[in-house]
Amino acid sequence: MEPRAPSAVQQMILLGRIHGAFGVRGELKLESFTQPAAAIFRYQPWTLRDPQGRERALAGARGRETAKGLVATFSEVADRDAAEALRGTEVWVPRSALPPPAPGEYYWVDLEGLRVVNLEGVDLGTVSHLFATGANDVLVVQGERERMIPFVEPAFIRAVDFAAGTVTVDWDAEF
Structure with missing residues (x-):
């Protein structure tokens, strides 16, 4: 085959x-x-x-x-x-x-490819993938460099907007 x-x-x-x-x-x-x-x-x-x-x-x-x-x-x-x-x-x-996720829950695959912007509107890149650490999941963002952002709502992940194709994060662009 x-x-x-x-x-x-x-x-x-x-x-x-x-x-x-x-x-x-x-x-x-x-x-x-x-x-x-x-x-x-x-x-x-x-x-x-x-x-x-x-x-x-x-x-x-x-x-x-x-x-x-x-x-x-x-x-x-x-x-x-x-x-x-x-x-x-x-x-x-x-x-x-797969069934639809419950409100406030996400399938990782649905997040992959979304644009990631911080609260100041700076484009940090796109979601490459996620991984589990035991303590929390981590969002891996590929842009001008790779960033790993803890997937903790609302501390770091402020909004996921599938219609706009974005994840808004509270993350300093310098990190």
């Missing part, structure tokens, strides 16, 4: 990653980026993208939480070798499969 790029029309969201086999019966260790972790099973069918970029659809994945993390079962994976062969495979779904 030829690798295919995500459709420009249908935005895809990375929801998880397979980390290898769990036991000998074909179960898989699955890292989920959803909250709670087991919610990943609600958003099927999945598009599985292997480390070489090849994609295929998968429906009917089941899973359970264990003391060692999330464990998934795919009907087509029957043994440890087949499970290990999926190590590094990513789990993607169309953005449209």
